[in-house]
Structures are given as C-alpha cells and as structure tokens.
Amino acid sequence: MDELRIRSGDDVVRVRQQVRMAAADNGLSLVDQTKLVTAASELARNTLVHGGGGAARVEIVKSANGRTGVKLSFTDEGPGIDDIDLALTDGWSTGAGLGLGLSGARRLVDEFELISKPGTGTSVVVVKWSR
Amino acid sequence: MERVPILKIGRTLFVSIQIDLQDDTVMRLQEDLADELAATGARGVIIDITGVEIVDSFIGRMLTTIGSVSRLFDAETVIVGMRPAVAITLTELGLTLSGVRTALNAEKGLEILNGRP
Numbered sequence: 333m334d335e336l337r338i339r340s341g342d343d344v345v346r347v348r349q350q351v352r353m354a355a356a357d358n359g360l361s362l363v364d365q366t367k368l369v370t371a372a373s374e375l376a377r378n379t380l381v382h383g384g385g386g387a388a389r390v391e392i393v394k395s396a397n398g399r400t401g402v403k404l405s406f407t408d409e410g411p412g413i414d415d416i417d418l419a420l421t422d423g424w425s426t427g428a429g430l431g432l433g434l435s436g437a438r439r440l441v442d443e444f445e446l447i448s449k450p451g452t453g454t455s456v457v458v459v460k461w462s463r
Numbered sequence: 464m465e466r467v468p469i470l471k472i473g474r475t476l477f478v479s480i481q482i483d484l485q486d487d488t489v490m491r492l493q494e495d496l497a498d499e500l501a502a503t504g505a506r507g508v509i510i511d512i513t514g515v516e517i518v519d520s521f522i523g524r525m526l527t528t529i530g531s532v533s534r535l536f537d538a539e540t541v542i543v544g545m546r547p548a549v550a551i552t553l554t555e556l557g558l559t560l561s562g563v564r565t566a567l568n569a570e571k572g573l574e575i576l577n578g579r580p
Contacts, residue, residue: 341487341488344486345483362548366516366551366552367548367552369516369517370552370556373517374519374520377486377519432556432558433519433520433521440552440555
C-alpha cells in the first residue's frame with residue numbers, strides 16, 4: 333500500500349480511516365480494530381507533533397502459522413528520541429500530553445518496535461494479529 | 464476544520480460527537496463549551512460519544528478537561544454512549560477519565576444531572 337503523508341491533523345484522521353479499513357478487511361475483531369486504530373492515532377500524532385511530520389505505511393502480513401496481521405510503520409525525520417526507555421514510560425511527556433501515547437500504543441498492539449536516534453528521526457513499527 | 468454543535472436544552476448543554484475528531488476540532492469544542500457555560504449558566508453537560516469510534520489519549524484528555532472546566536462553572540459533565548470496544552481500549556491505554564461521570568445513554572445521563580439538589 334502507498335505511503336500516507338502525515339502533515340496535518342486531517343492526515344492523522346485519514347491514517348486512522350485507512351487502518352480501520354485494513355483491520356476490518358483482514359479479520360480483526362471489533363475490539364482489536366479499535367485498539368489498533370487508537371494506537372495508530374497516537375503514533376500518527378507523535379509523527380506530526382514530535383517528528384515534525386512524516387509518513388505512515390499500512391501493510392498486511394502473514395505469520396508462519398498462517399495468521400493475518402496488520403503492520404503499521406510510522407517514520408519521521410524529526411529530532412529523534414534521546415532516551416527510548418524513558419519515552420516509553422507511562423506519564424512521561426515532553427509536550428502537554430498525558431504521556432500515555434507511546435506507552436499506551438505499545439500496550440494496544442502485539443508487536444512494537446521503536447528505532448530512534450537523536451538527529452536521525454524515529455521509526456515505529458507495530459503489528460496486530462488476527463486471533 | 465469541522466465544528467461540533469452545542470445544544471442548550473433547559474439547564475443542560477448537549478454535545479453529540481458525530482464526526483471523526485481531529486485535534487483542532489477537539490480544542491475548539493473545549494473552548495466553545497467553556498464559552499457556552501459562561502454565557503448560559505448551564506448546570507450540566509452531556510457529551511454523547513455513541514458515534515465516536517476511538518478515544519485516544521488526546522480525546523480522553525479533552526473529556527477530562529471539559530469535566531474540570533465545567534466544574535469551575537458549577538456544572539457537571541456526564542459522558543454517555545461509550546462503545547464497549549472503546550471502553551476496553553481506553554482502559555488498556557491507561558486512561559481513567561477521572562473527574563467526569565459516565566452513563567450508559569443520554570437518558571441516564573440526564574437522570575444523573577437532574578438528581579442534583
């Protein structure tokens with residue numbers, strides 16, 4: 333699937349809609365769809381607010397045991413994250429938020445990978461598998 | 464940017480969110496509600512989220528803030544119509560919506576507000 337640009341609040345809404353469609357089309361339950369779309373919303377907002385904009389990619393993946401999953405990748409070329417462990421701590425925030433975006437998103441998905449270095453941007457890849 | 468309408472019925476403000484909320488719309492609603500509370504002296508706010516597919520940390524914070532702001536205007540906020548999948552997701556996300564009441568539907572929300580002395 334094409335990359336979705338994240339440059340505005342409207343783009344965040346569009347990412348949510350694309351993720352919802354992909355999740356519904358690939359057998360995720362309503363609760364799992366809601367969890368994945370919520371995680372996508374947090375991560376897309378991070379890309380916009382902290383990364384200065386970037387892109388999202390939605391892919392369908394298959395596991396070795398035949399399960400279908402929805403994989404989301406969010407990339408930006410922003411300032412990056414100094415201390416990833418700290419950034420993933422509940423309640424820790426650089427902005428005015430609750431500090432639940434990143435840590436909460438991680439709890440809502442099955443797989444979560446965050447790669448970031450100061451000065452090189454941030455990439456977050458998550459997967460939610462159908463049950 | 465879309466705006467969420469606010470209806471005043473008696474001493475209650477009603478907000479029914481029927482659109483896919485983007486952050487600017489959320490901020491605007493917060494401001495509009497504060498203005499309405501100040502202008503009308505309403506005693507209660509009912510926010511119907513039946514049509515809301517997801518509540519992420521930003522929207523959750525908005526709901527909590529509206530609860531706090533309305534209390535400063537001597538009004539109580541009740542969130543009604545939360546979808547089951549949203550409730551499960553919110554809990555897992557770690558959001559408790561402290562400071563706002565919740566009710567199953569608008570009717571029960573009104574009962575809460577009308578039960579006030």
